[in-house]
Amino acid sequence: MPENEEVPPKFIADHMLGRLARWLRILGYDTLFAADSAAGAGQALDDAVIARLAQAEDRWLLTRDRQLLRRRGLRGLLIEAENVEAQLAQVVRACGLTSQRLFTRCLVCNALLEEIAKSAVAGLVPPYVYRTQAQFRRCPACGRIYWRGTHWRAMSEKLKSFTIS
Ligand SMILES: [Zn+2]
Numbered sequence: 001m002p003e004n005e006e007v008p009p010k011f012i013a014d015h016m017l018g019r020l021a022r023w024l025r026i027l028g029y030d031t032l033f034a035a036d037s038a039a040g041a042g043q044a045l046d047d048a049v050i051a052r053l054a055q056a057e058d059r060w061l062l063t064r065d066r067q068l069l070r071r072r073g074l075r076g077l078l079i080e081a082e083n084v085e086a087q088l089a090q091v092v093r094a095c096g097l098t099s100q101r102l103f104t105r106c107l108v109c110n111a112l113l114e115e116i117a118k119s120a121v122a123g124l125v126p127p128y129v130y131r132t133q134a135q136f137r138r139c140p141a142c143g144r145i146y147w148r149g150t151h152w153r154a155m156s157e158k159l160k161s162f163t164i165s
Contacts, residue, residue: 028101
């Protein structure tokens, strides 16, 4: 497993793999999801566009479609497991993923989050969250604000069940 990945792997996941795409974003890896309108020109991506994006942007193609994976010049993984944990374990092993970038990326639109001062989120997050959390991050694309609340802890616990460093 590469200790100092200079360029972390990037991904594009086909329409069937939305939950896997979300987990890769939780891990902080740049992941396009074919069914996201944000990924393309305002509509879900078809196979030709998926293949072109994978090639042009040097993304690992994650797909359940053996045919799609056969296209020339593509690097990808055939994802056969139904269970998202098994799917993620496959990608983690194949691509040497680590947890160093955990929770650095927006789960909805894939953008890198920015640190934001606590004072700047007053009134934008629930009062209880504001009282009990010290650190906040904001997505520059969609404006969502993230903090290490119960959801974060639940996902951290779940990630421990995967063998990643
Ligand atoms: Zn966002």
